[in-house]
Amino acid sequence: MHDSTRSKPAWKRRLLGLALSTGLGFSGMVGATEVNTTGLAVTDDTVKVGILHSITGTMAISETGSVEAEMLAIEQINAAGGVLGRQIEIIQEDGASDWPTFAEKARKLLVQDNVAAVFGCWTSASRKAVLPVFENENGMLYYPTFYEGLEQSKNVIYTGQEATQQIIAGLDWIAEEKDAKTFYLVGSDYIWPRTSNKIARKHIEDVLGGTVVGEEYYPLGNTNFGSLINKIRLKKPDVVYSSIVGGSNVAWWKQLKAAGITSDRQTIMTISVTEDEVLGIGGENMEGFYSAMKYFQSLDNENNVAFVDAFKERWGDDSVIGDVTQAAYLGPWLWKAAVEKAGSFDVDAVAAASPGIELTTAPEGYVKVHDNHHLWSKLRVGRWNADGQAEVVYESDLIEPNPFPEGYQ
Amino acid sequence: MGGYTSQELTAIFVMQGFSGLSLFCVFLLMALGLAIIFGQMGVINMAHGEFLTLGAYITWMVSELATETWPWMQEFYFPLAVVLAFAGTFILGYLVEMLLIRRLYSRPLDTLLATWGLGLILQQIYRSTFGPREVSVVMPDWLMGSWAPTDIIDIPLNGLFVMGITSLMTLLVVILLYRSRWGIKVRATTQNRAMANAAGINTQRVDRFTFALGCGIAGVAGAAFTTIASTGPTTGSLYIVDTFLVVVFGGAASLLGTVVSAFGIAQSQSILEFFLSGSMAKVITLLTVVGILMFRPQGLFASKVRR
Numbered sequence: 068m069h070d071s072t073r074s075k076p077a078w079k080r081r082l083l084g085l086a087l088s089t090g091l092g093f094s095g096m097v098g099a100t101e102v103n104t105t106g107l108a109v110t111d112d113t114v115k116v117g118i119l120h121s122i123t124g125t126m127a128i129s130e131t132g133s134v135e136a137e138m139l140a141i142e143q144i145n146a147a148g149g150v151l152g153r154q155i156e157i158i159q160e161d162g163a164s165d166w167p168t169f170a171e172k173a174r175k176l177l178v179q180d181n182v183a184a185v186f187g188c189w190t191s192a193s194r195k196a197v198l199p200v201f202e203n204e205n206g207m208l209y210y211p212t213f214y215e216g217l218e219q220s221k222n223v224i225y226t227g228q229e230a231t232q233q234i235i236a237g238l239d240w241i242a243e244e245k246d247a248k249t250f251y252l253v254g255s256d257y258i259w260p261r262t263s264n265k266i267a268r269k270h271i272e273d274v275l276g277g278t279v280v281g282e283e284y285y286p287l288g289n290t291n292f293g294s295l296i297n298k299i300r301l302k303k304p305d306v307v308y309s310s311i312v313g314g315s316n317v318a319w320w321k322q323l324k325a326a327g328i329t330s331d332r333q334t335i336m337t338i339s340v341t342e343d344e345v346l347g348i349g350g351e352n353m354e355g356f357y358s359a360m361k362y363f364q365s366l367d368n369e370n371n372v373a374f375v376d377a378f379k380e381r382w383g384d385d386s387v388i389g390d391v392t393q394a395a396y397l398g399p400w401l402w403k404a405a406v407e408k409a410g411s412f413d414v415d416a417v418a419a420a421s422p423g424i425e426l427t428t429a430p431e432g433y434v435k436v437h438d439n440h441h442l443w444s445k446l447r448v449g450r451w452n453a454d455g456q457a458e459v460v461y462e463s464d465l466i467e468p469n470p471f472p473e474g475y476q
Numbered sequence: 477m478g479g480y481t482s483q484e485l486t487a488i489f490v491m492q493g494f495s496g497l498s499l500f501c502v503f504l505l506m507a508l509g510l511a512i513i514f515g516q517m518g519v520i521n522m523a524h525g526e527f528l529t530l531g532a533y534i535t536w537m538v539s540e541l542a543t544e545t546w547p548w549m550q551e552f553y554f555p556l557a558v559v560l561a562f563a564g565t566f567i568l569g570y571l572v573e574m575l576l577i578r579r580l581y582s583r584p585l586d587t588l589l590a591t592w593g594l595g596l597i598l599q600q601i602y603r604s605t606f607g608p609r610e611v612s613v614v615m616p617d618w619l620m621g622s623w624a625p626t627d628i629i630d631i632p633l634n635g636l637f638v639m640g641i642t643s644l645m646t647l648l649v650v651i652l653l654y655r656s657r658w659g660i661k662v663r664a665t666t667q668n669r670a671m672a673n674a675a676g677i678n679t680q681r682v683d684r685f686t687f688a689l690g691c692g693i694a695g696v697a698g699a700a701f702t703t704i705a706s707t708g709p710t711t712g713s714l715y716i717v718d719t720f721l722v723v724v725f726g727g728a729a730s731l732l733g734t735v736v737s738a739f740g741i742a743q744s745q746s747i748l749e750f751f752l753s754g755s756m757a758k759v760i761t762l763l764t765v766v767g768i769l770m771f772r773p774q775g776l777f778a779s780k781v782r783r
Contacts, residue, residue: 123600125710127608256755285754288714290705291502293495293635294749294757301480301488314714317610317706325632325704326491327622347610347706351620 102151103412105205108181114153114412116141116399117160117176119187119197124164125313130189132343132392133211134159135382137186140399143377150403151412158182166196173197177204183412184209186398189391191215191258198223207414209398211391213338213360215262216470221418224401225441227394228361229470230263233338235270236446236463237359238308244461245334247305248277253295256284260310263338266475267308280304285311290318296326299333309337316344320352330355336448341389342455350455362393362431363449363457374430387455393430400426401436433465441468487628496746498635498704501642503738505700506715507722508649509693511734514723516666516686519577520588523595524719525712527691530568530598531561531698532613532707533606539613551616558641561699562692569691573684581683595712602709610708619703634703641700645693646735652689653731662686666729725765727775737776741765 099109108115118137120130141155149155158180160172169188176182177200184207188194191214201208201222208223216229241247250271254260264282271277280302283295299307311319316339323335336357342364345353364375364387374396378388401424406412409420424436435443443465449457506528513521535557542553549556576594580587619637622630653659664672665679673679698712705714718741726737741761748757769775 283753314706327630349612
């Protein structure tokens with residue numbers, strides 16, 4: 068990026084802040100300079116934040132829900148009086164499904180717009196691309212997707228689950244429920260499915276005493292699963308464990324159904340299908356199969372009923388809410404809680420105040436930020452119905468996030 | 477393969493054979509349209525996948541209409557959707573040739589860039605119109621499930637359906653190209669444009685119709701593929717690489733080459749997938765194709781066109 072776009076020198080900012088705060092000092096509100104010592108875009112009644120997702124390109128399919136959830140949360144926070152008495156203004160940038168673009172836009176948001184926090188990224192690749200930017204420019208990122216773990220940063224709050232939270236409890240449940248001994252692991256060929264299956268294999272072999280009868284990866288975008296389905300038929304595993312993503316996902320479930328592999332003949336558990344994906348797959352093709360996630364739209368609690376209603380009112384009756392959408396919704400609320408606890412918008416203060424933050428109003432129930440910047444959360448197993456909604460058949464206790472699981476790497 | 481009965485192995489063999497055949501049909505159906513455009517006209521149409529996507533979306537719209545407005549049509553809408561998908565993409569192809577391609581015939585590299593840009597524009601139009609999320613086409617009951625000739629053999633009905641459409645389209649293209657007056661004109665234009673012009677063939681009209689027909693076939697492929705895979709703004713891009721691979725490997729101007737190459741690639745892919753993992757199968761298939769193309773750069777079946 069160009070150095071010429073960097074922010075004003077510190078003394079100018081301080082002078083400006085001083086002028087503003089003395090001018091408004093009599094109102095009794097905490098002045099902008101006191102809650103903001105680092106030149107963020109904070110005035111006496113507004114604060115700017117960034118939303119950085121792909122709204123064009125391949126990833127738009129997944130990231131749209133996150134944008135909607137983050138906007139909803141911010142609007143609700145504003146309606147309730149804002150953060151430290153300041154209304155939140157959104158600056159939205161498009162990562163365009165391109166990782167260098169993500170890095171460039173992140174830099175723009177931090178350096179040029181001086182946003183106090185950014186809600187964004189979806190794929191691990193985009194997060195890895197922006198991570199050095201957030202660390203160098205000292206920004207704050209709220210990242211919503213469930214992911215492979217093996218990462219922790221002062222500048223990131225991970226509101227989705229890391230791999231062990233999503234995998235281990237789900238495997239325990241299905242092994243007991245279906246008396247499963249043999250597992251077939253399938254996934255798309257990139258880091259998240261491979262890391263997840265590494266953890267799953269270790270757990271199956273060492274803890275559950277089962278065997279992995281097959282482990283296979285297909286290129287992203289693969290649309291033909293005939294051979295894989297035949298191999299599954301031949302090996303007859305008790306459970307097929309799937310982390311196939313994207314356009315491939317639709318082909319995979321449609322072809323399973325067409326090949327006569329229905330839920331009464333084969334148990335399949337997936338960690339990559341949420342309500343969003345079911346829209347494209349078709350509920351009739353998912354009927355009876357299991358997803359392991361922390362959130363399902365059908366969750367029956369007060370917070371969630373209110374959230375689903377508000378979401379549908381804002382974004383239309385047809386909208387569905389998947390796991391990541393809910394996690395994205397948590398971002399602005401966690402940030403607000405941390406800012407108010409710290410009494411400051413400064414990134415260092417917010418980062419320091421974050422561990423221990425609790426949300427009792429989360430649609431998924433109760434969450435708490437761990438020292439490692441991930442969330443304590445539950446794992447649920449949902450059984451899909453033909454209408455595209457899941458029935459929650461299992462709910463774990465709160466699981467401690469453990470992004471660097473020992474012995475699993 | 478210890479521990480399996482011979483009956484089981486036979487069943488797997490049959491189903492694996494079918495799986496290879498249906499992959500072959502997918503490859504062939506998507507390559508047909510491109511074979512006409514790239515093979516006969518020498519135009520590299522990077523937006524081919526987006527025509528396929530349009531066909532898929534038209535199918536989805538008809539399916540939505542059938543589910544919501546005329547429930548009695550639910551069972552029968554599919555053939556109608558295929559026809560409309562052809563018509564819609566044919567018209568779009570016709571317009572694209574008229575407004576864009578026509579001006580770029582002597583500049584193949586510019587065509588490549590222009591059609592790639594067109595592809596991006598179309599993708600974003602789909603995204604803005606239909607939303608970025610994938611949609612699911614509700615299948616009529618007769619397309620769901622499988623046909624089970626014995627207890628352990630399951631043949632997917634949607635695979636059979638794609639096979640049927642592929643055979644029909646291939647037959648139509650062969651008849652059009654080799655048994656019709658239009659086919660004679662196309663082949664004449666391919667072989668020697670100046671002479672064809674001199675002999676009174678309106679080569680401009682031939683070009684336009686050829687391009688539109690190729691796009692129309694892509695639309696049919698899009699409609700057929702809604703039964704086996706996804707429908708979203710970028711669906712077309714899932715197929716485009718394989719499509720070019722099939723056409724280039726077969727030898728650009730040869731329809732027979734396209735068929736043979738689709739068969740070869742599909743079978744080797746499918747067999748390798750069974751014994752190795754999916755990603756390795758792809759790697760080996762691609763390496764083999766690259767290796768063969770090093771020795772036969774003109775493809776399996778070289779055409780005898782004077783350049």
